[in-house]
Amino acid sequence: MGGNASGEESDNIDWDTEDELEIQNFPLSSCSTLTNPGGEAIVCAGEALENSPPQQKPVIDSDHSSSDYYENFLDEISDSDSWSEDEENTESLSDKEKTLLSLAKMGYTVEEASIAMDRCGPDASIDEITDFLCAAQMAKAADYLLPDDEPKPKRKFFERELWKRKKQRRYEKRMMSEDSETIRLPKPMIGFGVPMESSQTFHRTLPEAAMGPPYFYYENVALAPKGVWDTIKRFLYDVEPEFVDSKYFCAAARKRGYVHNLPIDNRFPLLPLPPLTIHEALPLTRKWWPSWDTRTKLNCLQTCIGSAKLTDRIRKALEDWDGEPPLRVQKYVLDECRKWNLVWVGRNKLAPLEADEVEMLLGFPRNHTRGGGISRTDRYKSLGNSFQIDTVAYHLSVLKDLYPGGINLLSLFSGIGGAEVSLHRLGIPLKTVVSVEISEVNRNIVRGWWEQTNQKGNLIDFTDVQQLDGDRIEQLIHSVGGFDLVIGGSPCNNLAGSNRHHRDGLEGKESALFYDYFRILDLVKCIMGRQQ
DNA sequence: TAAAGCATGAAGTCTTGT
DNA sequence: ACAAGACTTCATGCTTTA
Numbered sequence: 001m002g003g004n005a006s007g008e009e010s011d012n013i014d015w016d017t018e019d020e021l022e023i024q025n026f027p028l029s030s031c032s033t034l035t036n037p038g039g040e041a042i043v044c045a046g047e048a049l050e051n052s053p054p055q056q057k058p059v060i061d062s063d064h065s066s067s068d069y070y071e072n073f074l075d076e077i078s079d080s081d082s083w084s085e086d087e088e089n090t091e092s093l094s095d096k097e098k099t100l101l102s103l104a105k106m107g108y109t110v111e112e113a114s115i116a117m118d119r120c121g122p123d124a125s126i127d128e129i130t131d132f133l134c135a136a137q138m139a140k141a142a143d144y145l146l147p148d149d150e151p152k153p154k155r156k157f158f159e160r161e162l163w164k165r166k167k168q169r170r171y172e173k174r175m176m177s178e179d180s181e182t183i184r185l186p187k188p189m190i191g192f193g194v195p196m197e198s199s200q201t202f203h204r205t206l207p208e209a210a211m212g213p214p215y216f217y218y219e220n221v222a223l224a225p226k227g228v229w230d231t232i233k234r235f236l237y238d239v240e241p242e243f244v245d246s247k248y249f250c251a252a253a254r255k256r257g258y259v260h261n262l263p264i265d266n267r268f269p270l271l272p273l274p275p276l277t278i279h280e281a282l283p284l285t286r287k288w289w290p291s292w293d294t295r296t297k298l299n300c301l302q303t304c305i306g307s308a309k310l311t312d313r314i315r316k317a318l319e320d321w322d323g324e325p326p327l328r329v330q331k332y333v334l335d336e337c338r339k340w341n342l343v344w345v346g347r348n349k350l351a352p353l354e355a356d357e358v359e360m361l362l363g364f365p366r367n368h369t370r371g372g373g374i375s376r377t378d379r380y381k382s383l384g385n386s387f388q389i390d391t392v393a394y395h396l397s398v399l400k401d402l403y404p405g406g407i408n409l410l411s412l413f414s415g416i417g418g419a420e421v422s423l424h425r426l427g428i429p430l431k432t433v434v435s436v437e438i439s440e441v442n443r444n445i446v447r448g449w450w451e452q453t454n455q456k457g458n459l460i461d462f463t464d465v466q467q468l469d470g471d472r473i474e475q476l477i478h479s480v481g482g483f484d485l486v487i488g489g490s491p492c493n494n495l496a497g498s499n500r501h502h503r504d505g506l507e508g509k510e511s512a513l514f515y516d517y518f519r520i521l522d523l524v525k526c527i528m529g530r531q532q
Numbered sequence: 533t534a535a536a537g538c539a540t541g542a543a544g545t546c547t548t549g550t
Numbered sequence: 551a552c553a554a555g556a557c558t559t560c561a562t563g564c565t566t567t568a
Contacts, residue, residue, distance in 0.1 A: 185545080221560060223544065254560080300559060307538055338558075375535055385560050415560095489560085497559030500540055 183229045183241065185222060189255060191242035195269040195394065202264055210237035210261045213482065213528055214410075216521050217262065217395065217419075219387065219489035220514070221496055222255040225505045228495060229257055232506070235518045237261075242395075246388035250274045251281040252298040252341075252361045254388045263398045270393045270425050274363060278343065281361060288344035292330050298341050298353075301361060302498060303384030305352035306340030318348040355379045362418075363389025363425075365449075369416055372448050374441045382442055387418030387489065393426050399485065406431040406457070408480050410524065412465060412488030412517055413437065417446035419487040430455055432480045436462040436488075465516040473523050482528050486521045490514040 192202040218236060222229075222243045229241055236259045246254035251274070275281040277296045279289070314333055318325055325333070333350075336342065342350040353361075355376065359368055362383060369379045396419075399407065406429030411419050414437040423430060433450075437443050443461055450459045460476075462468060468476075477483065493499060494508020502508055 187546090219560095223559065225543075253558085255558090256560085302560065304538095304561065309538070335557090377534095377536060381560095383560095387560095492560050493562090496561060497543065498541095499559090499561045500542070501562050503542075503561090 183233065185243050185255075188248075189222070189243050189245040190248060191244040191258070192264040193267070194244065194248040195273070196248075204240070204264060206261055207238045210239045212261055213484065214521075214524055215260070215262055215399070215485045217258065217260040217392075217485065217487040218517060218521075219256055219258050219392070221492045222257045223497055224257075224492075224495040225503065228506045232257075232259060232514065235515075236521075244391055246391045247297045249388060249390040249394065250361050250363065251276055251278050252388075253300050254391070255300070256388075256391070258392075258395060260395065262395060266398060266401075267394050268397045270363070270390050270397075274361075274390055282343055282357065285343045285345065288346055288349070290324070290344070292324060293334060293337065293344070295334075295337065298343075298361070299338055301341065301353070301358050301384055303381040305380055306336070306342055310336060310340065311342065311350050311352075314342075314350050315348050355383065358383045362386055363393075364416070364418075364421060368421070368449060369445055372441075372444055374445065378441050382416045382439070382445070385492075386415050387422065389418060389422050389425065392418060393422040396422055396428075396485075397426055399423070400426055400428050403428060403484060405429065407484040408482065409433045410476075410483040410486045410520070411435045412486070412520060413490050413513070414442065414446060415439075415489075416442050417449055418489075420446065421449065424453060424455075430457045432458045432460065434460045434462065434476055434480070434483075436465050436468065438463060465513060465520065468520050468523075470523055470527075473520065474527050477524065477527050477531075482531070483524055486524055488517050490517050 193200060233239065233241055239259050239261060241257040241259045243257045246252065278298060279286050314336060317329055317332065321329065337350065341353055343353060345351045355369065356366065359366065369382055408431050409419065411433060414435040420430060420433060435446060447459065490513045491510035494502055494504045494511035506512065506514055
């Protein structure tokens with residue numbers, strides 16, 4: 001970290017105009033016209049997308065809130081003895097004064113800070129304000145770096161931070177395909193919290209356009225190609241996605257993003273809590289599990305399983321060694337185990353998960369996808385495409401108190417009924433469920449489950465989202481009395497990392513059905529908004 | 533004809549080493 | 551800081567089998 005600081009700075013900062021452009025347009029406005037892949041303009045609900053709401057970010061409610069960056073920032077400030085952190089009682093200060101104080105401690109002048117706060121609006125977070133300040137400084141930073149300008153210590157510090165911000169910004173730009181802000185995956189991937197990890201309280205303020213009715217809940221893979229989640233967020237009323245890994249809910253990982261307008265306070269998990277480790281979930285494997293296989297969680301449950309030839313190759317590779325194989329073989333075996341989610345079922349014997357086990361790990365009732373005309377291959381495929389019940393139910397649990405008499409559900413891309421099963425297991429009565437699912441075997445599974453669980457409500461099937469045009473939706477809303485929840489996870493085929501052939505992003509053949517989710521949700525919002 | 537079997541990397545992010 | 555390596559991923563398309 002040594003070296004000539006000023007030389008480093010002047011050599012490394014490229015004084016391009018990107019940030020100046022940003023500052024001129026500040027606050028960043030989200031897209032005002034949206035087009036679908038076909039290029040047709042998509043009609044948005046009233047002011048929903050035209051009045052770009054201020055970017056809302058979830059805020060951790062703690063004394064030393066905000067991002068890692070901010071924490072590092074504070075660390076550095078306290079390291080450099082030019083800043084004395086006197087313990088002040090901030091209780092009596094207003095929010096604005098607290099923000100001002102924070103910014104002052106970060107090295108900004110009160111004047112700079114208050115201008116930025118005015119520009120960013122009353123609801124802006126510290127991050128947004130510092131972003132603005134940084135961009136503003138970039139526009140006139142050249143002045144500061146003139147050789148005869150004797151920078152004050154404060155400026156020096158400020159410039160260093162400026163440079164760091166610039167680096168961060170360039171890194172983020174690199175991560176992004178286009179402009180707009182980056183959506184970064186949180187670490188740990190716990191969204192607005194998971195059970196057992198309740199030390200933090202999360203708060204968020206939804207953009208006005210996102211407010212219900214109805215509530216909506218959208219799901220897709222977290223590790224989508226660049227820019228996909230930005231687009232999804234932009235369409236879904238600028239609601240910040242909640243990224244959650246289901247490894248905090250069960251013994252298998254499942255990294256997913258969820259965009260929803262549900263309350264996030266007072267969530268509760270399904271009981272009993274499912275097993276959280278492989279050994280607890282699959283106790284029979286314990287006997288054969290070698291000590292050098294240190295896995296405690298399975299990787300993502302996918303639609304395909306490892307081949308018999310693969311497990312045979314592994315068996316032969318292991319049989320050459322009595323006892324513990326050499327590291328080279330261990331690595332080969334572990335790599336394949338992780339890639340295919342293999343488990344130990346005998347000496348030197350690995351196997352892919354049975355469909356029953358996948359069902360259990362995902363939180364579905366036993367035999368949910370078994371029989372009734374579904375093939376083994378299709379069973380894996382349907383399960384691999386489904387929700388993790390405990391995760392989704394945790395998010396939906398807030399509905400229980402809101403709808404004691406039950407809910408009307410519009411379930412798009414229902415699959416094997418993850419949404420329905422989640423609500424049922426929460427004890428939320430299902431009044432009318434309108435379910436759209438292209439696959440006949442999946443529709444049969446949901447229908448079978450509906451009958452076997454003696455549902456009192458009414459299940460209405462549709463095959464294709466295209467059938468739900470404005471008239472049909474209006475008619476449904478009229479006959480049902482409005483939907484309380486519009487839920488769905490649109491196809492991920494063209495987003496998923498496993499797709500070798502057509503990982504085409506959100507505009508891909510199947511994944512573009514996201515736009516139908518938005519279209520239908522927006523229609524429902526529109527029609528129900530009119531009726532109020 | 534339907535179902536099962538099987539080979540097919542890239543694109544990210546994160547971690548580690550220099 | 552930077553490069554290189556490690557790690558993970560709601561799958562598709564072709565071939566074989568029942």
